[in-house]
Amino acid sequence: MNLSIPERSEYLKILSDSDQKIMGVLPALYPRELLWAFDLHAAEIWDPPGDILHANAHLQTTICPVVKKSLEFILKEPDVINTGYLFPHTCDSLQNLGTQVKDLIGVSLPVYTFYNPKGSFNNTTTKYYREILQNFQSMLEVSYGTLDSEKLQAACLLGHRIDSRLMDIQEARQTDRLLLGNQEYFQLMRAQEYLLPKDYMSLLEQVEILDQPSEGAKARILVSGILPPSPQILDFLDKLGVSIVADDLLAGSRRLPKFPMDPPDSPLDYLTDRFFILPPCSTRGGDLDERLHQLNKRSKSSKAQGVLFDLVKFCEPELFDHRLLVKTLREQKIPVLTLETELDSHLSGQDKTRIEAFIELLFEMVPR
Amino acid sequence: MSVRAELKYKIMKDYGAPAIMALQDIKKRKKRPVPEAFGPPLESNKRLKEILSRHYFLSRYVSGVKKVAWVTSGAPVELLRAFDFYTIYPENHSALVGAKKQGGDYCGIAEGSGFSQDICSYARIDLGHMLSGKTPAGKLPKPDLLFCSNNICQTVLYWYKAIAHELNIPLIHFDAPFVTTEQTEADVNYMAQQLQDMIPILERVSGRVFYLEIFEEILKRSMETSKTWGAILDAMKAQPAPMTIFDAFGHLAPIVSLRGLPVAQDYYHILMDEVDNRVTQGIGAISDEKYRLIWDNIAIWYKVRFLATFFAERKMNFVTATYTNAWAETTGHLNVKDPWKSMAKTYGQIILNNNLKHRLGLMTKMIKTYAVDGMVMHSTRSCKPYSVGQFDLRKAITADLDLPAVILDADIADERVWSEQQIHTRLEAFCETLEGS
């Protein structure tokens, strides 16, 4: 299938030229619908291309490349980001980067923050999260005027449609009813980081879902980590005939509710509920058993034969969970491969060999 | 609670611990000579050692007598005290391992079992201890409960989750929203409610009932103790300063790990008296204090002695630190009449949970009030919340206050990352600048 996915920087340039208000949003969880309701477009900044040069003067060598690349991008004060930056509370490094940019480095645009509660959740957390949403709304109202409640309702409805369609697509991917290679599939997933929601929805609608499974891949894997593997790895897997049939990625399915939700009735309640039914995630301090359970469930339903962990170097949230996930998967005799990425565009010979060895192991296995 | 275990604990408390302490005292009578660069050592050191050794010693006999909780340094421990938990602070224990230069070994155990070498070394040492049972403290009791707060870092939540899973025990997490500008009413109410939500869980785990009056007493004691600790740090404004910050790193242990207990309260009165006395008599911690410095970030535990001597020999004394100040800075918010919200304000606004504008303001104030001439920042690979932003803090401070500063790349407790050559070069260059300024 040939999807026509606009290129990120060109697309954002066209948008900003047309006076669209664009906010740069750092990883990972934020109430996108609230931004949309204020006609603010969220352009997510995860791994902008280019070398890390100026950020090195502000950050230690032991800080993850997501943080460094984001700062490098912000320091350039790109024109396409014309409204401000939003730093959701994700991890210690991003937490500090937010205040570093706002209070020490200084940028010409406003810097906003959004706290995501951590740990195990109960009624107290739910009540608080709703208040955070309310406060966030009030803060945006200071700059962008009173919120139009109908717009918020419409934004939530659109968000709900996007979620539902993404769930269908994921389900189709797991059951071989999608004619997309790994590269194309993740381009589609990641297009939500920069396309206007209506454009993204139309793109999702173009995706053809087959009624019957197509011929399966030679091997099936699940990927876990923060970001999808680099295009070089995806391409390599495509060439080997390996399909990534499911994911446990922060930039992927961990941002999509665990199960379908009813269409929104009261927007803030809907956004609150949505936050609490996201899959367990290291960055929210989610329960380890629950994460294991989720990983197992996904790998069973997608018939994944092995798990590829593609970890961002120095990413503490993932590094802590990783040990137990690997240990348990190995006990279950599920092959596991761990790669570490610094988000450069290079696939080393060593990684290539390790991937090949891992895939060969899967080729020899009887599908689950 | 078993009668036998209780009896044994009581005997150890009343007779065993004092006997062991006396024995240790005899063993240690052959004191190491104090280098000339230093003033007379603090007499309170002896009492401090007794308290800490006793706490670790008695922890071996606590099983079956009291429930044991492993707690993070920033967690509101006063609530646990109301249920008489015996508390162990893994961060303190990791610092102890680090100070004994054994951090690398313990980290190696954790790494060998699959933990990455890129995670905080306090966590790796503790996980190494948990997996092997090794400890320089003899033996540590297994926890019945884990209690953590992300007011110092998110790391502790990931770390405690790993222990909770491994040992299959409950974990209570106190979620402290990061203060990006100022605490909101919603933040305070959220934290206050969480504390109250914990009571039934703590009652269940401890088998004890919660009494508000007991809790208020503990809170009062904790407030008073933190205030005394703050006054001790304040006394270092004197010239010459009666302690070095390296002394304070050690004397910090009771305020971190015994906060809310009479033993900590009493101890700081002893230390306060001694420090006051030294100020009155003009006794300095180093023999000839010419330059006064500020330390930023956690100690480099395995190099405390080296750094203390290096600077003292150059007539330089560390008189203040953001780290030691953390247990005194926000306790002014505590209010027995409004326990829950005041605890939310106290624990929610500590330095590592507060924005960098606040940190810059605090450091600037410390530099001015302590008449500081230079700044040493430890950029530690373990601790993101303490280290991310340091480069720009340094830039702002050196520009605003025209203060010489140096950044040392090292780690808190994993001695394997220490680079002698690099540190020496930087320190020498810093001292030259300071002496020439």
Ligand code: SF4
């Ligand atoms: S990769 Fe990990 S450490 Fe880096 S910003 Fe994302 S969650 Fe934080």
Ligand code: SF4
């Ligand atoms: S050293 Fe830093 S990261 Fe490690 S436990 Fe302490 S505050 Fe957390």
